[in-house]
Amino acid sequence: MIYEPNQCPIRFGLGVFGDRWSLLIIRDLMFRGSTRFRDFLDADEGISTNVLSDRLSRLETHGIISRRRDQADGRQVRYQLTDKGKDLLPVMLTMFAWAERYDPETRVSGELADRIRTDLSAVCGEALAAMENADRIPVLPLLNGEMDDAGVDPARA
Amino acid sequence: MIYEPNQCPIRFGLGVFGDRWSLLIIRDLMFRGSTRFRDFLDADEGISTNVLSDRLSRLETHGIISRRRDQADGRQVRYQLTDKGKDLLPVMLTMFAWAERYDPETRVSGELADRIRTDLSAVCGEALAAMENADRIPVLPLLNGEMDDAGVDPARA
């Protein structure tokens, strides 16, 4: 699995998340509020523990995620996206719009897909804000308009 | 390599191009003017013929590329992106912008990256137009401003 970056942006990207699982882990962090080892195992039923362990440490090495022990419970490790990881949001969202167009099963609303196509940076801003607020609250339903804003920040209600 | 689409846009995307080579093949078609089997072999030195063969037929099965025999030379097969494949342009370009920010080696100009971030659809339009015109003319240098417009359509000069 050796990618020569070779001055090519696509090759560089693939070197970081060009395997079967890394993007799913990033997705879980972005949109599903996953932060712990077990969260990822449960989210994509299919990944095995050794591969998950390997991918988490690779993503950390590449600076996509950070890792720290939970203060309250010393057994647990918390993972979260770095800025570099969060900056993959546009890539993820354009994939959303593409899948919405070509996969009938994909659960992304046409409205969201259109906004991604016409005003990506605005949607990114909203998603980013939702990620800040949301602790364990999945962001995707929110973007899809399936939740009202009250769900984002309970403290505000 | 079984991806359950599972209503998730990322999973759907990965099912189509979530391996080490498919995105590079798409890149070659989009930005490097590759159309033949050998073009891809030469472009990403590293892919082996059996894997290339497999990926090309998978991409065809997924409707990303089309395939036809060359009229002039019956030995050759020409591959080209379908609309579904061309619609991956926003995904590729957002990867450009991301790599530009985090990979010092990546050869994408800061100007292009900024335009991708602020006005993606416009850049997509330009790239698409360049792809129409360009037969064997690499599109990336054009987007990067490394070529003058005369290079795009020699007939116009």
Place this chain on the structure above:
DNA sequence: AATAATAACTTGCATTTCACAAGTCATTAT
């Protein structure tokens, strides 16, 4: 204080995928 439970891994092994080299087959050039 001892025992059990939980979280995050690591290890071993069978299966699958991959890279590399070589060979096949149809078409075109000499």
Place this chain on the structure above:
DNA sequence: ATAATGACTTGTGAAATGCAAGTTATTATT
């Protein structure tokens, strides 16, 4: 007629993956 080219296909060993089981550290229970 012979050679060369383009697009593959077929083996084979190496690497990656999936699965089950085991390990370690920390927390909960008795």
